[in-house]
Amino acid sequence: MKAIVQDRFGPPDILQLADTDRPEVGANEVLVRVHAAAVNPYDWHMMRGDPFMARLTGGVGLTRPKSRVAGIDAAGQVEAVGADVRGLQPGDEVLGFCPGSFAEYARTTADLLVPKPASLTFEQAAAVPMGAVTALRGIRTVGQVQAGQRVLVNGAGGGVGTFAVQIAAALGAEVTGVCSARNVELVRSLGAAHVIDYTREDFTDGRGLYDVILDNVGNRPLSGLRQALTPTGTLVANGGGSPGHLFGAMGSMLRLMAVNTFARQQLRVILPTAPAGPTHEDLLAVTALIEAGRLTPVVDRTYALADAAEGVRHVEQGHARGKAVVTVP
Structure with missing residues (x-):
């Protein structure tokens, strides 16, 4: 599959489009066919390993990124589910936290996904989670x-x-x-x-x-x-x-x-929202507000997967008006 990968810490230029293996799902996991992924400050922190003290906590990686594929927010369709997953099936449209979401496929757990509101496009839905x-x-x-x-x-x-x-x-x-x-x-x-x-x-x-x-x-x-x-x-x-x-x-x-x-x-x-901590109820709460017409995602601009580095640069420089989103064909 196509994915945006990084093998070292550094500026946006280190993010490269490459072929990599499609994730395999465990018994409690879900494979999502990603249609869109949001860019967050989280992404440039992970990209740069910044601040340096965060590397000592184990969540970022000490000398190189802990996660080779970038991204955390995603919207797409369920591709496959593990044997112990209930309530989700292939074809379901979802949004949520999917580590490695700058890719055609991303793996996550069922509790980090919720149904995508029908009123949202995949680009809007990807802007929601974090x-x-x-x-x-x-x-x-x-x-x-x-x-x-x-x-x-x-x-x-x-x-x-x-x-x-x-x-x-x-x-x-x-x-x-x-x-x-x-x-x-x-x-x-x-x-x-x-x-x-x-x-x-x-x-x-x-x-x-x-x-x-x-x-x-x-x-x-x-x-x-x-x-x-x-x-x-x-x-x-x-x-x-x-x-x-x-x-x-x-x-x-x-x-x-x-x-x-x-x-x-x-x-x-505010303590970290993802991937640590209980987020399923929060995701349900925000999608309920969306479905009630009380909350609307603001999408600043979209980038093709190959141009994800430019999206990260835009967010890192503090220029985003609402959210920047990467689209995955």
């Missing part, structure tokens, strides 16, 4: 957003932010989105009551106070973020930062958790 589940966890699970609360989403025009604005609005919150000027109308159309162009206004200046802040960017000091919170407000940190660091977002998140010990405000982080 972005929507991260947003759901940040807004509902960790942020515990309630109706009537004032919620600010920093990075509202990005892959997680576009979902977070919609989920917070669906919960009845008064949402403020922070984004670039080119994304102002998009963020407003997703349900934000207020939109701040970060090039013209600093939301951490203390003039506005929020019950919950979801920070997807990591470009403001913790002191400023706390200044924008109510005295008992909640800050939810979701990574951020750029490549080439020893600790990266891990360092800022550890500092945040240390400060949280002494703070009246709640300072929290």
Whole structure:
């Protein structure tokens, strides 16, 4: 099968289209014929082995990538199921977490897949898993957003932010989105009551106070973020930062958790969504919102499988408006 592979850590140019063996499924596994795969910051972190400290945890690989085939999000059709799999059969249209999704076929477990909403194209469906589940966890699970609360989403025009604005609005919150000027109308159309162009206004200046802040960017000091919170407000940190660091977002998140010990405000982080942790219920929750018309994926642009490196470069540079998606013929 055709797949995007990498044999060492490095920049997007190391991602190459190659022929590789089709995965074989075990008793509890599912083989998915991939039609589309989303590009996430996760992908460039895995590509670069960045931050360096992540290599010591075992999830990335120490001297070379742990997973040779790139990608994590996918939408497609079930090709084959293991002997112990129930509820899925060949031909079913699905979306979910499929390690090695930048390929014609990817292998995963049944609990990491859910039925694809009929209203979505495969490209839209591929945009859902990591972005929507991260947003759901940040807004509902960790942020515990309630109706009537004032919620600010920093990075509202990005892959997680576009979902977070919609989920917070669906919960009845008064949402403020922070984004670039080119994304102002998009963020407003997703349900934000207020939109701040970060090039013209600093939301951490203390003039506005929020019950919950979801920070997807990591470009403001913790002191400023706390200044924008109510005295008992909640800050939810979701990574951020750029490549080439020893600790990266891990360092800022550890500092945040240390400060949280002494703070009246709640300072929290979103734990990794995939492939670790229970995600099936989260996937069902976001697809239920989609089927109810409360959540719509925003696809920025699509790339052919052979051009996946360009998609990763686009996301790594922070240019994506919503999600970038790789299509697989």
